[in-house]
Each structure stands twice: as structure tokens, then as C-alpha cells.
Amino acid sequence: MIKAVIIDDEPLARSIVLEFVANYPQITVVQECNDGFEGVKAIYNHRPDLLFLDIQMPKINGFEMLELLEKMPAVIFTTAFDEYALKAFDTHAVDYLLKPFSKERFDKAMQKYLLRENKKTAQPNVHQLLEASAEIPGQSDRIVVKTAGKIRIIPTTNVHYLEAADDYVKVVNPDGGFLKKKTMAFYENNLPAKQFVRVHRSYIVNVHEITRLEPYEKDSHLAILKSGAKIPVSQAGYIKLKQVLGI
């Protein structure tokens, strides 16, 4: 039996997936969810094999929800986004259904999924899509994290700095540090460049939080934040910082 979860904030959009999926007796829809928060819970409880996932949803969008998952199920996105916004999907061979979609188009997506499932071949890599997903608007102003089972939405204006931590990035704000499975390069490229500067291989800093810069050892500096945190600034980082601050 293949377990599936449908996540979409529009009830009628869920009902059409439900209608089409009824033709596949091997698939059981274990839960329907209204938003990403319910989605995360349902996925934790049911461990589904397949998700039908809308992108634009309340509070956290489909991508942000996926980022919170430890184990990634196969995903078929359902969205009304314009095609031009979906280049990233094609690049990573992740399947998506453009609303409104026909039964034939739905069946095609299912065939692809079932074929991979039967042959035990790998499903498309959604992680790579998530790295590219900032091409889709409305994400650069917040970072969604999960701590102790609770989902938090951190507006980027509240972020003090980001620090590399092995495979993770630690996002530091007034409430503490939160780990996020992303790369420094992702944040360097996707956070507003006027506010966030990669001052060091392992640090991106919010320039609004800097109170002063102090020389430190040879060729390097320390950025002192309002919170008192001291952030190392490399030689190259110092040049970038000066450019952004206009000094």
C-alpha cells in the first residue's frame, strides 16, 4: 500500500486530487491538510510515501514546509503559478501539475511516480529544487525553522547573523540560534544583499545589527553586534562590508 497526503489550503483543490487518485486502488490518502503546519504533523504521524503539495499556502509555503521534514517523501506539486516561475522544477525533474489540470495529466504524473516506485529507482531530488526555490517570490523576508517540535517563522529583519555549522546553518536571532539544513551559499544568494553580507566563510551578518568594527590580528576584523556578539570578518569580507555600508 502506498500512503499519500494532500496538502492544499483550498478544499475544492484537494477534492479534485482526491477524485483522480481514487482510480488508483494501491494508493490510500491517509490525510488531507489545510496548511503546512498540519502537513508537517501529518507527515510525522503517517510517514507517507507521496505528497500532493500546493505551493502558495498560509504562513509557510510548500517549500518551507518541505524544508522542515527530516525524511523527504516523493512530491507532486500542484500549483497555479505561471509556468515561467517553474523553470526550477523542470531542471530537477520534479513533477508538478498546473491548476487546473486534466485527468490525463494527473495520470501521467502518477505513471512516472509508480514506475520509479516499482523499479525502486530514486525519486527526483527535491533538495536541489529547494536550494533553487528562492526563485519563487515571497521567501526572502522570512526563515522557517523547527525547534522542539514547534515551528517558528523568523522575519529576516530580526536575524542577527547566520553561522555555518557542518551541514547546517545556524540562524541567530534574539530568541537564540536555530539550525536549518541549508547552505551558506543559499542564504548569501537569497537574503537581501543590502542587509546581509557574507563577511567570512562561516558568517553572514545583518549590517543593521553592527555597532562597530574592530581590527583583529593581521588583515582581519571583528564586527561587534548590538547584542554583544563578536563576528569575525575576513579581509575580503571587510571590503564587501565597506561597500555595503558605503564607507
Place this chain on the structure above:
Amino acid sequence: MHPGLLQTVKFKIIFAICWFSITEVQAIVLTRFGFSWRIALLDSGISNLLLAGACLVIAKTFQYYNPQKNKYLFIIGLIVTLSVGWLFLSRGIIMPLAGNEADYVRYFSISFVLRLCFGLLITGCMALISVLWYTIKDQQETDRRKQEAETLARDAELYRLRQQLQPHFLFNSLNSINALIVSKPTEARTMVLQLSDFLRGTLKKDDDQWVSLASELQHLQLYLDIEKVRFGHRLLTIVENNTATDMTMLPAMLLQPIVENAIKFGLYDTLESVTITITASSNKAELTITVTNPYDAETSQPLAGTGFGLSSVKRRLFLLFARHHLLQTSFNNNIFTTTISIPQLP
């Protein structure tokens, strides 16, 4: 500024060839008259060098100054002045160098008129070439700018049409209809008709048209009804107006983006059910419309949140009435409020 005539390689080559040929011919002719090579080269070299200088002065002049009024008078004045100046200057320089040789002095006086004609001819040609060149360049520049302006206007128009059609809203509505067709055919039909009426109303409206609040609210109701089908019980709307406000007028398509913004903001920023209120009130001078929606103060950034369509509404109000602050936003107790004031024409 387009590149000057003097900067083009082609012109430089032609100019150099002409200069060499004329100088050479003049020198050869002078030797035929029995002058020594020294005198011949001195005469043709210096006078033509000075003439070339006069030509460059003309080209430079027209690069920076191309008069529209009395253009030909200006050209004639310029070439006469330059030619006469050139003639006296070349005599003043060549004579002492030639040692005031009697034959040469006589020859120079005889050829004086001929030289003047030659000078006028060459400077005249140069002036005409320059004028033609810079006129064409100006024309090309004007055409390019015109084309650019047209492209910009077309892009803006396309963008407006795209915005009007709201592909996201349209496709999601069609998706809802697609779902309803099997489960609730009657509701599907109702929604098709609502959607058609709404689209027809949107297409019919011109931005510079004024409509009554009653008809604008009627159009808006179609939109709200469609959104309610899409989002089910999550979306509630309250519209408060009265007979007095119904008669007031406002620019078409002004209220719509504000309500859209409120719905988007409300639905995507909270998880619970969302109530949108639209309240109209009026006095003699002004119609005031207030739109409220819930939002989450903790996670959204109010300053960034005022974005979406509101900035364009603000801009439109300013262009229409030349007054600031006709659109105001405020937030407290997790309620975001947008207020617009529309001055009523007497």
C-alpha cells in the same frame, strides 16, 4: 551624445586623402609656373594645413552647435569669415618664409580671388557635410528615443493587462470549478457565471472612468463570492454601506486592488478563519472607505506588508488628485487597516 564626425575612421581616411591630393596638385601646378619646389611646397603645405584647420573648426562647431533658426545664414557667415581669415593668415605666414620674393608676391595677389573661391568651396563643402551628418545623427537619436518610449508604454500596458487578468486567481478559480463539475454541477455553473461576469466587468472598465460606489461594490461582490467558494468557510466578508454612499463616485478599479490585498494578506498570513470588512462613509467633500484584515504581528513585517498593490493605488490617487495621504494604513491588535479618501467633485 552620439560620436562626432571627426571620431569616425572613415571620415579621417577620406579627409587625409583629400588633403594630400589637393596639396600635391597645388605644389605640382606651382612648379609648372616656374616656382622652386621650396616655394611650391611652402605655399601649398601651409595654406592647405590652415584650410584643414578651418575645416576641423567647422566640424567641431557643428558637433556642439547645430542651429535650427537662420541655419543657412549662420553657415554662410561662418564659411566667409573662416575663408577670409584663412587667406590673410596664410599670406601673413607664407610671405616672410618665402622671403618676400617678388614673383611670388605678384602671383599671390593675382590668385587672391581664386584662393578665396577655393577656400569658400572647401569650407562650404565641409559645412554641408557636417550639417548633414549631425542632422541625420539627431534624427536617429530621436527615432531611437521614440522607439524606446513606445516599448516602455507597451510593456506597461501589457503588465497592466496581466495584472487585470490575475492569472493566479483565474487558474485557481478554474481549478475549483473543475472540482465542482462532478460533485456539485449546479454550483459549478453558478461559479462559471460569476467568473464570467467578473471578468467582463474588469475588461470593460477603463482606468480613467468614474463609477458609482454601488456599482463598484456590486463588481467586488462577484470577486468576494468567488473567493468564498475557493476558500470555503475560512473567508468571511462584511460590507457596510448606505444609500448616501451608494451615490458617491470613485475612479474605477481603485477599490479592487485594496480588497485583493486585504484578502491575500489575511488568508496567507493567518491560519484561522479570516474576516474582511469593507466600510464606506461619506460627507459632502469626501468618500472614505476602510478595509480591514487580520494579520500576524509576530511573523509579518508591517512595513514590507504594505506592499503588494497598495503602492500603485497610492500613486494613482496622487496623480488623480495631486494630494498626498489619500491612502493610509495602520495596524493594531493584529488588524491591518487600509483607508482611502476620495474627494468628491462638486
